Amino acid sequence: GQQLNQSPQSMFIQEGEDVSMNCTSSSIFNTWLWYKQDPGEGPVLLIALYKAGELTSNGRLTAQFGTTRKDSFLNISASIPSDVGIYFCAGQRTSYDKVIFGPGTSLSVIP
């Protein structure tokens, strides 16, 4: 079946540093989604991308829909302690398909 790979698997960074993570697929997706999960909570949608090459920001977060449609990237600028959590990417081919989730990137921020 379809699989998504996320890298890195985990990150430990100093507060104030920028963060980059990516998500790759062997299949083409027409929608890319990025979610953040706080400990013990459900994932919350951060950014949705619908067009190849699209670059979208949400505060300090910026995500890009790769031009090959097989990858997506998430950047967090000037990290703060509340950025701690697991970041999941997800892809979808059409509106009728299931959403496929990556395994997640765990982010820890050292104050």
Added chain:
Amino acid sequence: DGGITQSPKYLFRKEGQNVTLSCEQNLNHDAMYWYRQDPGQGLRLIYYSQIVNDFQKGDIAEGYSVSREKKESFPLTVTSAQKNPTAFYLCASRRMQGASDTQYFGPGTRLTVL
């Protein structure tokens, strides 16, 4: 207040008992989903439903059952046949009317089987 509600937040059961987890949404979403998450792991799809009175197995359906009698409700039963039921269970829903209809999650239920 619109959204997806899951209750209870924490649930304890004895081994061998069936238990039903609740998921309700008032977003008028068409599709609903159940995922299981184990510590340090990603999300694994248990069951999903795209329309009332119809549902499909996900990747790990064995030991679970669902029903979709109403559009807003999608309860999950963890049966005694599920060998390792202790986990964090997440419900999600989405509209399915266009490419921009994204999936939203509930707050989750942590099930512990003693």
